[in-house]
Amino acid sequence: MTKVAVVTGGGSGIGRAAAIALAREGYDVVVVGRRLDRLEESVSLAGQENLRLIAVPADVGDLASVQSVFAGVKAQFGRLDVLFNNAGTTAPAIPMEDLSIEQWNRVVETNLTGAFLCTQQAFKLMKSQDPRGGRIINNGSISAHAPRPNSAPYTATKHAMTGLTKSTSLDGRPYDIACGQIDIGNAATDLTEPMNVGVPQASGAIEVEPRIDVEHVARAVVFMASLPLDANVQFVTVMATKMPFIGRG
Secondary structure, eight states, X not given: OOXXXXXXXXXXXXXXXXXXXHHHTTOEXXXXXXXXXXXXXXXXXXXXXXXXXXXXXXXXXXXXXXXXXXXXXXXXXXXOOEEEEOOOOOOXXXXXXXXXXXXXXHHHIIIIIHHHHHHHHHHHHHHHSSSOOEEEEEEOOGGGTOOOTTOHHHHHHHHHHHHHHHHHHHHHGXXXXXXXXEEEEOBSSGGGGGGGTOEEOTTSOEEOOOOBOXXXXXXXXXXXXXXXXXXXXXXXXXXXXTXXXXXXX
């Protein structure tokens, strides 16, 4: 039986790499994101390896949009084995007091509410399918542990993601739904491109930071997904060895 995965934020970066890596392992993968053109780029890249991704444009922060995604998964496949809650955004790196409520809400709606809404819909499907159960993997980020300067919205949502991961693990336990979190530090994506020229540090200095190939992150997601449901990677950190995280500040 072919396994089915949903990857949010699948139109770029970590989501794209993880989706293609899961497809290499034989998953039918639904990639979700706001921009259809970026999703279609992921589909095209997968096609170069004779892999198939299915692009579904949606806003994870909108309940009706999320419900439509999972209704489509149920109609097409009848089940869901893996959900990778990866979609995320950030606010401008400006002083906290200068952030608008709209900037704050946008980050919370995507990073936290989006993960919650997708988890809700995944629970409904995973609890009712036969065989029962499945796995949810949350993208936590190094910011689930320590902030960067001027990052309150992003850091707050990533700390909250840890709480959501723990609650999902507990509430999913009776239904064979496992949940784990991958905390990623400096994967080489468009989002981290500024690290090549220098980013602010807690000391006020601007420093170049090392990055790692995003494929290392994708392999870790595949490993988490590959475990039987009686085993779980609860938390794992994948980071550039020399990034200034341990001892940050």
